[in-house]
């Protein structure tokens with residue numbers, strides 16, 4: 001669902017945490033075919049602590065008529081710039097509820113970054129390239145990460161407490177059922193989770209280049 | 217043979233026409249079969265090509281819809297309208313798109329929860345579910361999330377396509393549809409030059425024509441196509457069939473349109489149209505046939521005439537000969553078999569003519585029966601014993617009567633007399649044996665025996681008397697007044713050819729013949745015209761007789777009873793009945809020696825009888841009164857003269 005809604009606002013940072021206790025979650029995500037799943041957003045949402053996520057800066061490049069990286073996870077209030085590395089113009093837009101905006105045809109780096117104040121998923125398109133698709137996960141929690149090519153990522157140094165683990169992937173089928181975790185006394189939890197993906201829908205792209213896959 | 221024709225010409229004609237007809241029919245059938253076969257193959261090929269084109273057209277239409285739908289789903293200008301959530305704006309934008317798209321009739325936008333966002337066919341409806349969720353489910357299985365299917369709106373099938381609406385990810389579904397209706401059928405017909413019909417599969421498992429380029433369809437036609445479609449779909453074999461359409465035959469190709477078999481197309485071509493060039497040829501063949509037929513008939517008639525003309529002449533001549541005209545000859549100057557036949561015929565006719573001449577002469581010399589008898593057998597001397605009746609007739613005192621007349625006059629009268637007598641004899645199947653001057657000897661039962669010879673001889677004798685009476689009354693015998701006597705006897709005779717081998721005579725001899733002659737001689741004595749012997753009387757059962765006497769004729773030892781025929785049996789006149797009764801009484805009394813009583817009756821009979829019977833018996837009675845007969849009297853009267 002596009003209209004995904006996060007009720008709480010937290011922020012996660014990889015920098016030194018003011019918290020005295022530090023727990024680690026190491027997580028590997030697979031799809032239903034036991035294949036390691038990259039580009040999966042992993043979020044821990046605290047049930048009690050009201051740690052406010054710190055805004056940050058992020059970049060999504062446009063390289064070779066693709067958004068790079070395709071998926072980013074940012075905290076609420078972060079600023080994202082969209083530098084155009086191609087020698088043609090792009091027209092970045094979003095009709096997502098979390099942040100409808102457009103950057104009409106431009107080249108180079110726009111002067112002002114876009115601020116994402118509301119949590120939710122923002123789907124990026126390009127008006128002149130149907131296949132260009134980018135995803136910005138705007139998190140209400142500071143504890144977020146994205147799986148690498150091995151489907152692996154970790155969230156470190158978060159305080160003790162009860163958390164809900166949430167996963168999100170552009171292709172995820174239905175809503176992910178949050179998993180409850182309890183962290184205490186520097187616990188390091190390793191967890192492998194598999195999620196079900198929807199089939200990929202192709203989108204037509206001029207010949208000679210690879211069409212990119214995406215999901216709704 | 218079923219038919220019999222009396223005329224050779226008819227038969228010849230019949231066989232020729234039969235031959236021509238069967239030949240023409242064979243040609244006609246083989247040419248027609250080949251042409252129909254060829255036309256059918258050609259049509260089938262055309263239809264198969266047409267089916268390819270048909271599929272291509274439908275596919276292209278569908279593809280066009282897809283193309284356009286994709287443009288719409290990526291149309292950036294539409295996105296703000298879509299995200300505004302304002303129903304009238306969305307609908308208006310959609311209608312705008314639909315107007316650009318020729319051939320499409322509907323556009324619907326459905327959200328990801330199968331709710332209709334906007335629908336051009338029902339602009340005012342909101343909060344409704346999309347009626348074909350299966351279509352979207354099908355799209356979700358597709359790699360481009362696109363699908364197409366046939367759906368029914370009312371009775372019209374629609375080709376529906378669905379594409380995802382990207383904003384920029386799949387945010388909704390765009391459905392566009394076009395009706396597979398009459399205009400599509402007409403359109404395709406103009407391209408593939410075949411009749412196009414669309415049939416939809418109804419819920420009651422029936423097939424219904426939704427649109428067709430055919431001007432009209434009958435129930436019979438519909439049943440035929442239903443059958444063909446059912447066969448095609450369930451056998452998965454015969455996609456090609458032949459359907460009777462009025463006078464025409466439509467070669468029909470069944471082309472299912474969708475995989476679910478909701479709609480099927482029929483592509484059809486007219487066999488008659490394909491056969492049109494052949495029909496021209498057929499007309500030419502027909503004309504040729506009539507010309508050949510007429511020429512042949514004329515030829516046959518001419519030929520038959522040539523053959524039948526001499527045959528007819530032969531037949532005519534043969535009929536002439538059959539009816540006795542042997543002089544007929546055929547005049548045919550042909551060197552062929554018919555000419556030979558005519559020659560042979562003429563020779564035969566000549567032979568027959570000569571033979572007939574001989575026969576005629578013979579018939580004049582002897583009687584025709586004897587002539588036949590002579591001609592039918594080898595002539596040889598000798599004879600056979602037969603029973604026959606012999607009649608002798610004579611004119612009394614002819615020589616005396618002829619005194620004072622010339623020989624020529626006498627011969628003339630005699631010929632008239634003999635001709636008349638002969639007629640009476642021959643009319644009663646008698647055969648003239650010979651004429652002896654004025655006397656006639658005739659035979660009955662010779663040469664051919666029969667059981668009625670005695671009766672016939674009496675009939676002949678009665679006729680002779682009658683004829684003489686007529687001749688006399690008509691004065692055909694001049695001033696001469698003849699009295700004639702006839703004697704008849706039946707008995708065994710020897711019949712055969714008598715004489716020398718060079719000159720012989722078919723005749724009869726024997727005692728019976730002599731007795732007949734003697735009886736004739738007695739007629740004058742008894743004053744009667746006819747006397748028959750007892751043997752003749754016994755056999756001539758058709759007649760009534762008077763007994764005259766018991767006599768011993770000259771040269772005989774045994775007495776015989778003699779009779780006079782007086783009338784046909786059962787036709788005695790009153791006077792004759794009385795006469796017969798008196799006659800019997802006289803003989804009874806006479807033979808019982810009751811002379812007085814006899815005399816009494818004799819007086820009575822004289823009143824009725826003009827013969828000498830009464831006279832004779834009166835004399836005898838008178839004589840016996842003086843000198844009674846001896847004790848051994850056998851009532852007979854002996855004659856010593858001829």
Ligand SMILES: [Cu+2]
Pocket residue numbers: 065089090091126127128129132
């Ligand atoms: Cu672009």
